Amino acid sequence: MTKVDGLSISIKNKKGTWSLVRDVSFSLERGRTLAIVGESGSGKSLITSAILGMLNHLEGLEGSVEVCGRDVLKASSRELRTLRRNLIGYIPQNPRESLTPTLKVGSQLVEVIAAKTDRKGRECRLVAESLLSSLGFSGPERILSMYPHQLSGGMCQRVAIAMAVVSRPALVVADEPTSSLDPLTKHKIMEVIKGIQAEQGFGLILVTHDLDLAFSSSDQVAVVYGGRLVETGAAEELLLRPGHPYTSDLVRCFTRSGAEKGGSYYIPGEPLSIYTSFPGCRYFNRCRQRLEICETKEPACVRRDRGRVACWLY
Amino acid sequence: MLVYILKRAGFNLGVMLVVVTLTFFLMHLLPGDPFMSQRLNPEIKANLYAKHGLDQPVARQYLDYLSALARFDLGESLKYPGRTVNEIIAESFPVSAAVGILALVLALVLGVTLGVLAGVWQSRWPDRLILAFSTLGLSIPNFALGAGLVYLFALKLKIFPVAMLEKPIDLVLPVLTLAAWPAAVITRLIRTEMIEVLKRDYIIAAMVRGLDPARVILRHALPNALPAVIHYSGPLAATLLTGSFIVEKIFALPGLGQYYITSIGNRDYNLVAGITIFYTFVLLVATFLTDLLAFSMNPQLRYRNGS
Amino acid sequence: MGLDMLYPRIVQNRFVLACLFLILLYILISLGGSFLLPHHPNAQSLAEANRGPSFANWLGTDYLGRDLLARILAGVRVSLIIAFFATLINITVGFLVGSAAGLIGGVVDRFLTGLIDIFWCIPPFLVVVMLTVVLEPGIKNIFIALGAVFWVPTARIIRGEAYQLRNAPFIRLARLQGAGYSRIILLHILPCCFPVLLTTAIFSIPDAILAEAFLSIVGLGVTAPQASLGVLISDGLQSFRVYPWQWFFPVLTLIVLVLCFNLLGDMLHRSFRDRSKGILEYD
Numbered sequence: 001m002t003k004v005d006g007l008s009i010s011i012k013n014k015k016g017t018w019s020l021v022r023d024v025s026f027s028l029e030r031g032r033t034l035a036i037v038g039e040s041g042s043g044k045s046l047i048t049s050a051i052l053g054m055l056n057h058l059e060g061l062e063g064s065v066e067v068c069g070r071d072v073l074k075a076s077s078r079e080l081r082t083l084r085r086n087l088i089g090y091i092p093q094n095p096r097e098s099l100t101p102t103l104k105v106g107s108q109l110v111e112v113i114a115a116k117t118d119r120k121g122r123e124c125r126l127v128a129e130s131l132l133s134s135l136g137f138s139g140p141e142r143i144l145s146m147y148p149h150q151l152s153g154g155m156c157q158r159v160a161i162a163m164a165v166v167s168r169p170a171l172v173v174a175d176e177p178t179s180s181l182d183p184l185t186k187h188k189i190m191e192v193i194k195g196i197q198a199e200q201g202f203g204l205i206l207v208t209h210d211l212d213l214a215f216s217s218s219d220q221v222a223v224v225y226g227g228r229l230v231e232t233g234a235a236e237e238l239l240l241r242p243g244h245p246y247t248s249d250l251v252r253c254f255t256r257s258g259a260e261k262g263g264s265y266y267i268p269g270e271p272l273s274i275y276t277s278f279p280g281c282r283y284f285n286r287c288r289q290r291l292e293i294c295e296t297k298e299p300a301c302v303r304r305d306r307g308r309v310a311c312w313l314y
Numbered sequence: 315m316l317v318y319i320l321k322r323a324g325f326n327l328g329v330m331l332v333v334v335t336l337t338f339f340l341m342h343l344l345p346g347d348p349f350m351s352q353r354l355n356p357e358i359k360a361n362l363y364a365k366h367g368l369d370q371p372v373a374r375q376y377l378d379y380l381s382a383l384a385r386f387d388l389g390e391s392l393k394y395p396g397r398t399v400n401e402i403i404a405e406s407f408p409v410s411a412a413v414g415i416l417a418l419v420l421a422l423v424l425g426v427t428l429g430v431l432a433g434v435w436q437s438r439w440p441d442r443l444i445l446a447f448s449t450l451g452l453s454i455p456n457f458a459l460g461a462g463l464v465y466l467f468a469l470k471l472k473i474f475p476v477a478m479l480e481k482p483i484d485l486v487l488p489v490l491t492l493a494a495w496p497a498a499v500i501t502r503l504i505r506t507e508m509i510e511v512l513k514r515d516y517i518i519a520a521m522v523r524g525l526d527p528a529r530v531i532l533r534h535a536l537p538n539a540l541p542a543v544i545h546y547s548g549p550l551a552a553t554l555l556t557g558s559f560i561v562e563k564i565f566a567l568p569g570l571g572q573y574y575i576t577s578i579g580n581r582d583y584n585l586v587a588g589i590t591i592f593y594t595f596v597l598l599v600a601t602f603l604t605d606l607l608a609f610s611m612n613p614q615l616r617y618r619n620g621s
Numbered sequence: 622m623g624l625d626m627l628y629p630r631i632v633q634n635r636f637v638l639a640c641l642f643l644i645l646l647y648i649l650i651s652l653g654g655s656f657l658l659p660h661h662p663n664a665q666s667l668a669e670a671n672r673g674p675s676f677a678n679w680l681g682t683d684y685l686g687r688d689l690l691a692r693i694l695a696g697v698r699v700s701l702i703i704a705f706f707a708t709l710i711n712i713t714v715g716f717l718v719g720s721a722a723g724l725i726g727g728v729v730d731r732f733l734t735g736l737i738d739i740f741w742c743i744p745p746f747l748v749v750v751m752l753t754v755v756l757e758p759g760i761k762n763i764f765i766a767l768g769a770v771f772w773v774p775t776a777r778i779i780r781g782e783a784y785q786l787r788n789a790p791f792i793r794l795a796r797l798q799g800a801g802y803s804r805i806i807l808l809h810i811l812p813c814c815f816p817v818l819l820t821t822a823i824f825s826i827p828d829a830i831l832a833e834a835f836l837s838i839v840g841l842g843v844t845a846p847q848a849s850l851g852v853l854i855s856d857g858l859q860s861f862r863v864y865p866w867q868w869f870f871p872v873l874t875l876i877v878l879v880l881c882f883n884l885l886g887d888m889l890h891r892s893f894r895d896r897s898k899g900i901l902e903y904d
Contacts, residue, residue, distance in 0.1 A: 052522050077527075084524035098519035101614060102537040111533075112523050147613040163523055329742045340751050449887070453880040455831050457838055457854060458872040461861050469862055552744070559839050564858065575839045578754050590747050597744050 002028040002051075002171045002203050003066040009046050009227075010060035017060070018274055021046050021227045023301070024063070028220070030170060031197070033204040035214035035235070037250070038224030039271060047224070048175050048207050052090055053080045068170050085116045089164030089202070091174035091193070095156035095181075099148035105159055106144030116167040131162045135192055154185035158192060165196050172197070173205045178213065190217050211254040215239050220307075223247050226272060226282030233307025243309040245289045281312070289313060322605070326598045333594045334383065334587070338376055341583045379587075388588035393580045399588035402573055407592075410562070410569035413485060414554035417492035421554075422547065424493070425500025426540075432501065433508025433539070434531060444501060451498030460491040460564040488565045492558055496550050500543055507539035514538075541608045548604030552597035637888045640881040647878055651698035660688030662695035663846040671864050680870045683856060689867065692848045693874055699849040700875075703764045704829035710768025711825050712818055715775025720810045722776070723783025724792075725802060730780075737776050745770040749832065753841045760843055763836060767829050775821050782814050816893040823886040827879040834875060850875045 009021040038044045065072040092098035113124040132140035178186040222232040231244040242248035269286040280295040301310045388399035432444040559571035577585035666686035674681045680689040722733035756762035837851030857868030
């Protein structure tokens with residue numbers, strides 16, 4: 001069980017304080033998948049970093065991230081290391097760049113296995129081999145003796161997945177796991193991740209800007225805009241009956257460009273820069289259903305069906 | 315790989331030829347001749363000229379010199395009769411090299427350690443302290459540091475002897491003097507590289523995978539920060555091995571540098587040319603070796619051009 | 622690409638401001654200072670040789686009884702002149718060779734790059750020493766010899782920059798409009814390389830000052846009775862065990878001068894590098 005409650009991130013510099021992420025809350029059961037979708041710059045990467053405890057040094061970090069009842073944000077660096085070893089797995093964005101170029105794949109995998117489990121040398125090697133073959137590698141010994149640049153992006157990603165799941169974590173955070181892969185590999189990698197999830201039953205947070213991927217492989221979807229979760233809900237519900245105007249615009253972009261051939265749909269305008277302070281809803285300038293109040297006051301998050309939405313229409 | 319080595323060897327041979335030619339003709343452009351200070355009668359002088367082939371046309375002398383060089387024969391000193399240049403180098407180079415190797419090791423150990431510490435604690439007080447030290451190290455030339463150390467430790471505190479070379483402890487001050495500047499340079503190089511490398515995805519990923527920070531720094535970050543230093547240490551090794559004129563002068567070490575300076579003053583063509591060629595040779599070999607080392611440390615290069 | 626970006630940084634950073642002020646002070650004093658002193662830098666007085674610092678001679682006298690302060694001021698002037706002209710040669714030759722190689726490409730590039738590569742492999746101090754000996758030591762010949770080796774790294778950097786600029790849209794446009802190489806080099810490449818050139822120049826000055834000192838110590842300095850900082854240090858090294866001030870004051874003068882230029886260069890280097898980064902600063 002993972003619970004994120006009131007997560008806010010802000011940075012301070014000479015020119016003032018900037019709020020990058022505001023009041024993000026959601027919870028995720030074991031075995032379930034939550035997709036966080038949003039445009040680039042919406043704050044989804046920051047949310048991921050915070051969940052992984054990478055922003056613990058920031059002063060402007062508020063709220064809590066609880067994994068199995070332990071707060072990641074308040075963990076000391078030693079506790080954080082234990083958490084990362086036992087409870088949280090991480091699947092990175094650029095698989096090839098997430099492996100050290102000067103070390104062989106095997107030695108890196110064995111190092112992670114040794115750190116995450118209490119096994120020693122030879123045993124780790126065996127674990128590594130069996131793990132790789134369960135991830136669909138036919139010749140694991142050969143892979144282990146290669147350098148990262150000799151593997152394809154998809155192979156590197158499977159190695160990274162192996163590193164993430166070796167200690168049977170409670171939560172796996174996948175940060176755009178397929179954005180740098182070609183479409184065919186993309187599906188294969190998602191299958192691999194889902195397969196392991198079915199076997200181990202971890203909660204999966206899937207951060208992506210790929211709506212296809214988000215709706216097809218997750219139970220819940222959280223839509224981020226301007227540093228806020230504007231809507232969360234079950235995937236099929238959001239797809240059929242989106243609540244927030246932004247969600248419905250997104251869904252329309254997604255379905256129109258995919259299904260019909262009569263030209264694609266796009267959302268007019270640009271998102272507000274994070275350096276613009278604006279008292280109202282951050283989608284105000286692009287919204288087609290805006291009200292007067294939207295300009296002056298930010299809407300609170302309210303229940304809608306089985307999800308939540310932050311919009312004055314509800 | 316083999317092609318690369320052959321190419322480099324060919325290029326280095328070319329550089330050697332350019333250096334030999336330049337040295338040879340520059341030395342013959344020099345005003346004065348090697349025997350002008352000794353008041354010799356014309357007959358003896360003519361004999362000496364004939365003995366060293368100086369009465370021949372310059373082109374002839376050049377070809378003779380090249381053919382001797384091909385047999386690794388650098389000729390006979392004009393000023394120290396009966397001694398060959400090879401002998402002089404063989405006798406004085408070990409002194410320079412001993413000090414140089416020690417200084418190189420010290421500079422590398424000190425520079426890499428401080429550089430890593432500064433890079434890891436970027437912008438915090440250890441970094442600022444180390445940076446201040448290295449700026450100071452860069453700005454204090456070895457003639458200032460060397461004489462300062464002698465004055466303080468040998469004359470005032472009397473911990474070390476003044477300019478002598480009998481026991482190993484006598485090497486402490488020269489080695490310190492010689493190592494200070496390169497240590498400062500290496501510190502800065504490693505610091506810059508570490509700061510870059512620590513931002514890379516694989517370091518962040520390694521931390522998020524729960525590895526020990528110390529392990530991540532030493533095993534994942536450092537090897538990727540080292541190539542810059544390896545490339546730098548080739549020319550550095552050559553400079554340190556061949557000795558520093560100034561350090562040898564201050565500490566009165568009987569090294570190669572001393573001979574070089576006196577031989578120029580003496581117009582000892584053969585000795586000057588010989589030492590110059592030897593210096594260049596050491597530099598080329600050192601650069602070549604460090605390039606190979608950097609090459610073998612980078613698996614991407616190794617596998618692309620290699621097997 | 623102008624200096625306007627630098628201005629606020631220089632004013633904000635008091636440390637750098639102090640360096641700049643010291644450098645100006647050095648230049649002013651070395652130009653006019655020796656006229657203000659009662660002693661002529663070359664006036665000998667054997668009766669007063671090797672005196673320590675006193676009221677009459679603030680920094681003491683040397684082995685010929687010449688006033689050390691007057692000689693240091695004259696020495697700074699000679700050292701700065703050598704450093705200035707060596708840097709001028711370095712920048713001019715380095716820029717022209719580098720930009721020609723990078724911009725023109727083809728055979729010209731291969732020839733010039735080959736030249737740079739060969740020079741790169743020859744120990745620079747050997748060339749300097751040989752040239753100084755052949756040309757005979759003197760202010761002019763020393764800066765020529767220094768310039769003759771300093772340009773090599775500059776040319777290498779500029780070639781890289783020019784090579785990247787070669788295919789930039791505005792340069793292609795200029796070439797399509799019929800601009801010649803010399804025009805492109807002066808009008809387009811020079812402004813683009815300005816930050817690099819300025820930083821190189823600032824770092825080249827302390828290098829030249831140190832190289833001049835090195836030459837003096839190995840006996841190839843400017844000829845007597847002229848004094849440079851290097852000559853003073855070299856004289857001081859002969860007697861520093863007995864008369865330490867004769868060594869200490871010139872060395873201190875030199876170190877402060879070199880330190881100022883190095884710190885200034887560091888600041889320039891950092892601010893030019895920072896400017897090419899994004900706007901988002903997390904700290």
